[in-house]
Amino acid sequence: MTHKDDENCETKQPKYLKKNNNSGCCDHDEKENNHDHDSHDGHNHDIGNKTVFQLFTPAIISFVLLIIAIFLDNYFPQPWFKGWIRVMWYVIAYLPVGIPVLKESLESAKDGDLFSEFLLMSIATIGAFAIGEYPEGVAVMLFYAIGENFQSLAVTRAKTNIKKLLDQRPDEVTILENGKTKNIKAKDAQIGAVIQLKPGEKLGLDGELLSENATFNTAALTGESKPDTKNKGENVLAGMINLNLVAEVKITTLYKDSKLSKILEMVQDATSKKASTELFIRKFAKIYTPLVVYSAIAICVLPYFFVNEYVFRDWLYRALVFLVISCPCALVISIPLGYFGGIGAASKNGILFKGSTFLDIMASIQVVVMDKTGTLTKGVFKVQKVVTNEIKETDLIQYTAALETKSTHPVGTAIIEYANGSEKNILATDIEEIPGHGLKGKVDGNEILAGNSKLMKKYNITYPSEIDTTPFTIIMVAINQKYSGYFLIADEIKEDARQAIENLHKINVKTVMLSGDKHAVVSAVAKELNIDQAYGDLLPENKVEKVTNLKTKNLKIAFVGDGVNDAPVIALAHAGIAMGGLGSDATIETADIVIQNDQPSKIFTAINIGKKTKQIVWQNIGLAFIVKAIVLILGAGGLATMWEAVFADVGVALLAILNAVRIQKMKF
Structure with missing residues (x-):
């Protein structure tokens, strides 16, 4: 699966932020599986256990001190607000928001990342103080800190939304022993024990229904609130809510091995598989940032040799403005956040993407190859x-x-x-x-x-x-x-199978069905659903051969299946999609995308979310480059001040973030 694994990206996390890493999207009980995944470019923007007020307290202090200083400078001059007292006032206003950034720039430098956004901000603001532009020095760092806080809130909100959507398991379960009930921790429950589930309660572990029948709300797993009636002997999964009578369920899987636990791990791991756009922006930032630092030095020094009336202070100011504008945080923050929003939106719709790279792949899919049994048909023979x-x-x-x-x-x-x-x-x-x-x-x-x-x-x-x-x-x-x-x-064709094929045809995606079933059966199903091409009587290796042939035509292919025999083809396709309800564990493990409710119509939804995510990401890239290019030119020419620089940096970052989180509100 080289096309999947070679795009993983490990990045370092700032040391002072690791202490507050308590708000990850998958902060569940399996701590041994916990990974340090990064929000953007190696920076963890979780807010930990801080409240919103605590997060913004340093910025509030700096803002109040800055406003007072500006009034004393311009509107209510006081004889005492001069000299060292004035300088110290601005320094004190700077420190609450400046210290974390200065500290981070040193930590980044120690880790070998000399040209970080933190260093750019540190040089620009200290330089502003050096030339006596105290209000602007404080303002740049203040607005940068506010922007970082909003980024933290946006990332934490995205992670929390996914956690709420997925981790629906109760901490305790009611076990039935010798006709008596007792409450124990769900993670301590053993296979074979019987859970008594009252109406309105959530099931804590996967199991087999012992009662004659029971009706469940499966929204936590499938994204669908439509009640699902299960009969005796059928599998029921952690996160399902019992809707009517008291039900008894025999535990078949340990807490840490339940399908929901695996789903949580999949989402957790998703942040480590970066889309090519994300990887490109990171590489770009590593080249771009030192380039602008050297350009800023050139803006300050080179005019000395060409300008008749060279004033060092003026050209240093232009260089500092140039540095602030050049900070690439709008790109390195909003782009991963856009992809994270796409993963969250998909989870809300019962679709699990195991990495942002697969959002990009689904956006460009040209052919959807499907198995028949369990994918287009119910698999209930x-x-x-x-x-x-x-x-x-x-x-x-x-x-x-x-x-x-x-x-x-x-x-x-x-x-x-x-x-x-x-x-x-x-x-x-x-x-x-x-x-x-x-x-x-x-x-x-x-x-x-x-x-x-x-x-x-x-x-x-x-x-x-x-x-x-x-x-x-x-x-x-x-x-x-x-x-x-x-x-x-x-077998019975799924209710939404026909609509799924129609939707794919509307966006010019070709459909192919591969099955080990008899060709006559396969042809009959294909004709009823209007599938473009169908092949039957296929062994697992024949399916691999068919998909390989399609790949030689330079077509982007998604394969959808549910059986053990489908795992090799799922691994071979550009995007492997597993039906998570009926699907085998091997297929779900191999797949890049899991459809939790087994509805083929979700294939179109997955493609739609991929396209919308990619659209938002490129909107952010375009916005950041256009605004920065304009203000960079103005700054180099002396026509833009620090205030315009702040807008070009923090303002554009905030606009991009608002655009990125928009996808989580959309309906698909």
């Missing part, structure tokens, strides 16, 4: 018909169901359900799963083959040729090398 050949129907059902008890495929589940427990007294041994074909094993001493036509042909079993033309899923059975009958099994 029902046996519609059983046909036998020289064997009793009950024996065929029992033998096949006994063999299928070791299968994870939905078709096997359908046969077991159809057998209704009649296979439990029959022992199946030596079971072997043949990928893309079916199962082989022994039942009551008989060799049983159960699978598709490829399995029959592999073992030279003769069967009626008309079976190959049936546009439904057929599981054929051979006992002791002799064809014994088949099960006709039908």
